Amino acid sequence: MTTPTAADTEQPLAPLWRGLLVYRVLALMSTSAGVLYSLDSYARPGAAVAVLVVMAVWTVLSSFGYFGALPGLRDRCGPIAVADIGVTVAVMATTPFVQTPAQFLGDAPVMGSIWTPGAVLACALVYGVRGGLAGAATVSLALVAFQAHWRDELHDIQLLFLVGVTIGFASTVLRRAAERLRLAVAAEAALAERERLTRAVHDGVLQVLGYVRRRGAELGGPAGELGELAGKQEFTLRTLLTTGAALVDVNGRRDLAAALRVLASEHVSVSTPAHRVELPAHVVDELVAVAAAALANVAVHVGPQAPAWVLLEDTGDGVQISVRDEGPGIPEGRLDAAQAEGRLGVARSMQGRVLDLGGTISCDTGPGRGTDWTIRLPQRKVPA
Numbered sequence: 001m002t003t004p005t006a007a008d009t010e011q012p013l014a015p016l017w018r019g020l021l022v023y024r025v026l027a028l029m030s031t032s033a034g035v036l037y038s039l040d041s042y043a044r045p046g047a048a049v050a051v052l053v054v055m056a057v058w059t060v061l062s063s064f065g066y067f068g069a070l071p072g073l074r075d076r077c078g079p080i081a082v083a084d085i086g087v088t089v090a091v092m093a094t095t096p097f098v099q100t101p102a103q104f105l106g107d108a109p110v111m112g113s114i115w116t117p118g119a120v121l122a123c124a125l126v127y128g129v130r131g132g133l134a135g136a137a138t139v140s141l142a143l144v145a146f147q148a149h150w151r152d153e154l155h156d157i158q159l160l161f162l163v164g165v166t167i168g169f170a171s172t173v174l175r176r177a178a179e180r181l182r183l184a185v186a187a188e189a190a191l192a193e194r195e196r197l198t199r200a201v202h203d204g205v206l207q208v209l210g211y212v213r214r215r216g217a218e219l220g221g222p223a224g225e226l227g228e229l230a231g232k233q234e235f236t237l238r239t240l241l242t243t244g245a246a247l248v249d250v251n252g253r254r255d256l257a258a259a260l261r262v263l264a265s266e267h268v269s270v271s272t273p274a275h276r277v278e279l280p281a282h283v284v285d286e287l288v289a290v291a292a293a294a295l296a297n298v299a300v301h302v303g304p305q306a307p308a309w310v311l312l313e314d315t316g317d318g319v320q321i322s323v324r325d326e327g328p329g330i331p332e333g334r335l336d337a338a339q340a341e342g343r344l345g346v347a348r349s350m351q352g353r354v355l356d357l358g359g360t361i362s363c364d365t366g367p368g369r370g371t372d373w374t375i376r377l378p379q380r381k382v383p384a
Contacts, residue, residue, distance in 0.1 A: 012178035013125055013171055020121050021063050027115040028059050034113065043100040051094050051111050058087050059115075066122065081126045084119040085138050092116060092139075095146040107149045116143075120160055124168035132164025209233055231266065254284040256319065260291060260312055267305055268295060272312040277319060286353045287321060287375065290361070293349045294323035294373045302327030318378040330365040 032052050035042075042048045065080045091112040096104055098111055110116070120139055124132030140157045147153055209230045216227015256279050257272035264270040279287075291310055298308045302325055311322040350373070354361040359377035 012174045016125055016167070016171065016174070017066055020066075020118060020125065023121070024059050024063070024115065024118040027113075027118065028055055031055070031113045031115045034109070035111075041100065041103065042098055043103075044098050047094065048098045048111070051091055051098060054087075055091060055112065055115055058084075059118075062087075062122075077122075077126045081119070081122040081131070081135075084122050085135055088112060088116050088119040088139060089142045092142045092146050105149075107147070107152055110143060110146050117160060117163060120164050121167055124164050124166075125171045127168070128172040129165055129168035132166075132168030133161065136160040136164035252281050253278045254281045256284045256287060257312055259284050259288045260310060260321070263288070263291060263295060263310060268308045268310065270310040270312075273314050275314070277312065277314050279319070283357055283377070286357055287319075287377070290350050290353050290375055291321055291323055298323075298325045298327065298371075301330075316379075318376060320377075321375040322372060323375075324370060324372040326370040329367050329369050330363070330371055 032055075035048055035052060039045045039048060062080060062084055066077055068076075092110045095110045099108060116139055120132060120135035123135030127134070136157075140160055143153050143157065143160075213227045213231035216223045216225070216230065219227075256277040258276075260272055261270050295308055295310070298306055306325055306327055308323065308325045311324070313320040313322075351361050354375055354377070357377055359375060361373065361375050363371065363373055365371040
């Protein structure tokens with residue numbers, strides 16, 4: 001199996017851009033040869049040569065611009081592609097001025113000839129199918145506007161649209177494939193590192209924690225409490241090693257399900273969907289912090305050994321997290337009184353975080369029926 005290179009994941013469209021460069025250079029040479037061969041037949045030969053010079057200069061500048069902007073393709077190549085369309089249309093617009101009436105009415109090629117589709121290809125590479133279609137439509141309109149017998153150009157117009165759609169689709173597929181490859185490479189690297197850490201930790205830390213837990217249980221008293229704490233840390237560490245942290249992908253997104261599973265412990269059960277629930281990394285961090293704060297309240301007000309449950313649901317139009325315990329519940333008015341006294345832990349750490357994300361948080365509680373926090377974040381309000 002061939003190991004993916006940085007170019008495969010970071011610049012998947014580089015081969016297509018190199019192909020575009022080769023095409024533009026060859027098309028420029030062919031167009032220039034045709035114009036120079038019949039230069040005497042042009043109404044303004046000097047202007048025709050000037051147009052060729054503009055084409056040559058723009059070919060060089062745009063090529064350097066495209067390849068220099070590849071790492072930030074859409075952000076930096078986009079303006080160059082739009083300018084490419086503008087220069088191409090401007091070159092085509094010189095046709096009635098440069099050619100003689102006989103050439104113009106005789107269906108001679110527009111200025112630029114086969115060099116002009118290069119701008120359509122660039123738009124397709126940057127913006128996909130939509131960019132290819134928009135570029136093809138713009139160049140086709142220019143072809144109709146600056147060609148006397150435009151009906152004879154319908155085949156060329158069809159080819160422009162076909163090329164725009166085909167290259168746009170290919171660029172989209174390559175970008176998606178590169179994204180999947182990046183995720184696969186990152187997951188493979190994380191798995192290898194996790195296995196290495198698991199072996200190292202198992203041979204050292206986990207064995208020590210397990211020994212402390214067993215001896216503490218045998219000795220009882222303060223040693224038993226220490227052993228219980230060691231057992232909790234052993235369980236948490238094993239969960240982290242087997243589950244792993246939620247990785248941040250190239251788009252700055254994390255798996256909320258994987259991040260919440262790290263909260264599982266001997267007394268905390270976490271249930272999540274089997275599939276990934278991807279959200280922006282900072283949103284995941286905030287939601288996990290809210291769930292952790294709710295679990296901390298359980299440990300403080302119900303007991304460190306009190307069972308608690310965390311449930312994540314992907315509702316299709318958003319996400320919902322529930323944190324439930326079976327403690328004595330929160331007496332009516334306790335939260336408002338705590339806030340009035342200046343103890344803003346729940347209000348600021350939980351409610352404030354959720355409200356800042358554009359979501360809602362509710363608390364279903366009462367004497368003798370436990371506490372159930374429900375956090376809802378609609379998909380349309382998820383910050384980018």
